[in-house]
Amino acid sequence: MLPQNSPNHHENTELLSRIATDEHVFEEIVRTYEKPLYNHLIRLTGNVDEAGDLLQKTFIRLYNWRDRIEKDGNLKNWLYKVSTNLAYDFFRKKKRENLAPLNDQADDETIYPELTYSSLEHDISVIDLENALREIEPHYKNILLLYYREGFSYEEIAHLLEIPLNTVKTHIRRAKQALAALLNETYGTN
Amino acid sequence: MDKFLINAFKMLPSRKVPDELHASIMRAAMFQRSWRYARILTLVLGVMFVLTLWNLYSRSVETESIFTIRTVFDTWDPTFDSIVDSLRTLFENLPVQAIMIMAFNFVALVFMMFVLNSFNRIQEQFRLS
Numbered sequence: 001m002l003p004q005n006s007p008n009h010h011e012n013t014e015l016l017s018r019i020a021t022d023e024h025v026f027e028e029i030v031r032t033y034e035k036p037l038y039n040h041l042i043r044l045t046g047n048v049d050e051a052g053d054l055l056q057k058t059f060i061r062l063y064n065w066r067d068r069i070e071k072d073g074n075l076k077n078w079l080y081k082v083s084t085n086l087a088y089d090f091f092r093k094k095k096r097e098n099l100a101p102l103n104d105q106a107d108d109e110t111i112y113p114e115l116t117y118s119s120l121e122h123d124i125s126v127i128d129l130e131n132a133l134r135e136i137e138p139h140y141k142n143i144l145l146l147y148y149r150e151g152f153s154y155e156e157i158a159h160l161l162e163i164p165l166n167t168v169k170t171h172i173r174r175a176k177q178a179l180a181a182l183l184n185e186t187y188g189t190n
Numbered sequence: 191m192d193k194f195l196i197n198a199f200k201m202l203p204s205r206k207v208p209d210e211l212h213a214s215i216m217r218a219a220m221f222q223r224s225w226r227y228a229r230i231l232t233l234v235l236g237v238m239f240v241l242t243l244w245n246l247y248s249r250s251v252e253t254e255s256i257f258t259i260r261t262v263f264d265t266w267d268p269t270f271d272s273i274v275d276s277l278r279t280l281f282e283n284l285p286v287q288a289i290m291i292m293a294f295n296f297v298a299l300v301f302m303m304f305v306l307n308s309f310n311r312i313q314e315q316f317r318l319s
Binding site: 026027030031034035038039042043048052055056059060063064126129130144145148149176 | 192195196198199200201202203204205206207208211212214215216218219222226
């Protein structure tokens with residue numbers, strides 16, 4: 001789940017301490033994180049071109065802010081935080097332009113069927129999972145991807161999205177319910 | 191259950207980052223450095239321009255040459271000759287060096303404006319590429 005050859009915290013700190021003075025460190029960071037970030041952004045936005053654009057903006061921000069990033073901070077978290085914020089900006093812009101939401105906004109009071117192992121006992125095809133994710137509200141999709149795909153902990157997601165820990169747990173539960181509802185529709189399970 | 195979802199999410203396909211995108215990111219980042227220097231240079235030129243202008247104005251007040259222009263424009267019907275005469279008086283009273291510096295500054299500033307404008311366009315190109 002974590003990026004292949006992803007540097008550990010110590011290596012991250014070292015990279016961050018050298019990034020302001022050594023141009024090659026920036027390229028090293030780009031090479032390490034571009035693939036996982038690119039794929040995360042594609043899944044999040046559902047658009048390859050937009051994901052490429054957001055990826056570029058993320059790394060440009062890293063380049064411009066390289067003197068200001070906390071040297072003992074977590075580079076991976078920082079990159080995901082920036083790219084997520086940029087993706088949210090993209091969703092807001094898109095929403096304004098279309099004058100309609102990208103997806104049906106999940107109301108906080110929306111009740112989804114409880115996701116149980118048995119309700120998803122079918123072999124889920126990749127396409128169905130992708131289609132279901134496409135239908136989910138961006139925020140829920142993001143939280144699911146961060147937790148289940150990218151392997152972030154609840155605490156890291158809370159820090160990354162700047163929301164309380166309990167809200168993260170609630171959002172993951174609701175996101176799972178929304179996903180289950182969509183998959184159940186596909187597989188006709190009640 | 192979570193393990194089941196982790197496995198399901200693992201199935202999602204991954205794409206390779208296109209070489210062009212990687213190259214574009216690196217170019218855009220390197221470009222940021224030049225852009226930063228260009229902005230700093232423009233700012234320095236702008237400050238120098240204002241300072242030289244202020245310097246020239248103070249000198250023209252000292253020598254009272256600025257008042258010749260004011261007098262010309264205060265009349266209802268300034269003629270071309272009177273404007274040229276007053277400008278000549280003004281410039282005769284000002285050091286040539288200061289005027290040259292100001293003129294050079296102005297040209298450099300305009301040039302830097304063009305450079306920044308082009309940088310902006312190139313930046314857009316990077317994003318589109």
